[in-house]
Amino acid sequence: MTAETRERQDVVLDVQGLRTYFTTDDTVVRAVDGVDLAVRRGSTLCVVGESGCGKSAMARSVLQLVERPGRVVDGRVLLHPAGGGGEPVDLAALHPTGKEIRSVRGREVAMVFQEPMASLSLVHTVGDQIGEPLRLHHGLSRKEARTRAVELLERVRVPGAERVVDSYPFQLSGGMCQRVMIAMALACGPRVLIADEPTTALDVTTQAQILDLFAGLRRDTGMGLLFITHDMGVVAEIADEVAVMYLGTVVEQGPVDEIFHDPRHPYTRALLEAVPRIGASRARRLPTIRGTIPDPGNQPTGCVFRTRCPEAVEGLCDTTVPPVTAPGPGRRVRCLLDEGSAPGGAPDGGDAVPTGKETVDAD
Numbered sequence: 109m110t111a112e113t114r115e116r117q118d119v120v121l122d123v124q125g126l127r128t129y130f131t132t133d134d135t136v137v138r139a140v141d142g143v144d145l146a147v148r149r150g151s152t153l154c155v156v157g158e159s160g161c162g163k164s165a166m167a168r169s170v171l172q173l174v175e176r177p178g179r180v181v182d183g184r185v186l187l188h189p190a191g192g193g194g195e196p197v198d199l200a201a202l203h204p205t206g207k208e209i210r211s212v213r214g215r216e217v218a219m220v221f222q223e224p225m226a227s228l229s230l231v232h233t234v235g236d237q238i239g240e241p242l243r244l245h246h247g248l249s250r251k252e253a254r255t256r257a258v259e260l261l262e263r264v265r266v267p268g269a270e271r272v273v274d275s276y277p278f279q280l281s282g283g284m285c286q287r288v289m290i291a292m293a294l295a296c297g298p299r300v301l302i303a304d305e306p307t308t309a310l311d312v313t314t315q316a317q318i319l320d321l322f323a324g325l326r327r328d329t330g331m332g333l334l335f336i337t338h339d340m341g342v343v344a345e346i347a348d349e350v351a352v353m354y355l356g357t358v359v360e361q362g363p364v365d366e367i368f369h370d371p372r373h374p375y376t377r378a379l380l381e382a383v384p385r386i387g388a389s390r391a392r393r394l395p396t397i398r399g400t401i402p403d404p405g406n407q408p409t410g411c412v413f414r415t416r417c418p419e420a421v422e423g424l425c426d427t428t429v430p431p432v433t434a435p436g437p438g439r440r441v442r443c444l445l446d447e448g449s450a451p452g453g454a455p456d457g458g459d460a461v462p463t464g465k466e467t468v469d470a471d
């Protein structure tokens with residue numbers, strides 16, 4: 109078996125050409141505009157980008173959780189069966205409120221959000237909330253579900269799990285609530301866990317503990333982790349692979365080491381320059397990315413990043429949509445100025461990654 113075949117077999121969630129638009133009377137916000145991603149078993153894919161790049165809309169689209177007026181308008185979200193055999197299910201083709209997608213949510217693909225307090229019910233105990241999917245999907249009795257809830261709390265390293273299981277969220281700290289959310293997400297043994305900025309609302313110490321917890325869980329359970337963040341420091345801590353998102357599209361992706369040591373897209377370089385460095389002089393001001401993200405309802409012509417790109421070339425970047433190119437195995441870049449990029453497409457001729465032509469045609 110070649111390394112590429114093995115890599116393909118490892119894919120548990122395959123997002124292809126995903127587009128999610130928010131349509132109102134006078135505007136169409138192309139929040140997700142042709143995204144291709146693959147989440148592998150036992151591996152963490154970090155999606156990184158500034159606020160408003162479409163990370164949450166993309167993550168919510170996977171489970172058809174986009175709120176109106178948002179809607180998945182194109183693309184496929186293939187969930188591969190356990191063990192790699194059989195036909196994948198296209199989650200994007202399921203009805204957003206139908207029975208099929210509801211049976212996938214929580215059971216096969218679970219999600220953890222940024223604000224645990226907003227996601228937890230304040231009037232039910234922690235144990236009842238963790239146990240609910242177990243009673244619903246696995247037919248456990250109330251007592252069995254409580255026992256399992258204690259085990260799950262212990263697994264996410266909640267001290268005094270026997271006591272915490274009978275408490276209410278408002279009695280717990282933000283970090284503890286996030287652990288409860290993670291325990292809930294793990295309850296049914298999902299094959300994919302989507303975590304949307306799960307540490308952003310937490311203090312730095314708790315953040316580090318939760319990241320450590322995610323890394324351990326991913327290792328121990330073999331689930332695929334799709335981790336959304338705006339913070340390159342978090343990416344460095346937890347990612348195996350990285351997808352850099354800007355204005356609804358993935359502008360660069362690849363293995364984490366390569367993204368950090370050989371960033372090919374000017375946006376990736378700008379994100380990396382804005383990360384504080386250990387040992388850097390305090391007097392040195394951190395560079396920020398110039399300008400602001402354009403209105404996704406009114407995207408620039410040509411390259412989406414060119415209005416903020418320090419390297420943009422007039423007459424090229426404003427007129428031509430960059431094709432996806434492949435500068436190396438597992439690497440994808442969308443930049444007209446990237447030298448050494450071969451025309452895009454999977455190295456094995458696979459169909460999971462768009463070719464440059466498709467990108468050009470899409471706009």
Ligand SMILES: Nc1ncnc2c1ncn2[C@@H]1O[C@H](COP(=O)(O)OP(=O)(O)OP(=O)(O)O)[C@@H](O)[C@H]1O
Pocket residue numbers: 130137139157158159160161162163164165166175176177178338404
């Ligand atoms: N309900 C909505 N109606 C209209 N536009 C929306 C809606 N929700 C999101 N958008 C737009 O979609 C785009 C992508 O938003 P999204 O929240 O996915 O970005 P993000 O990268 O996750 O940012 P953040 O880190 O702030 O959550 C933004 O321009 C946002 O304004």
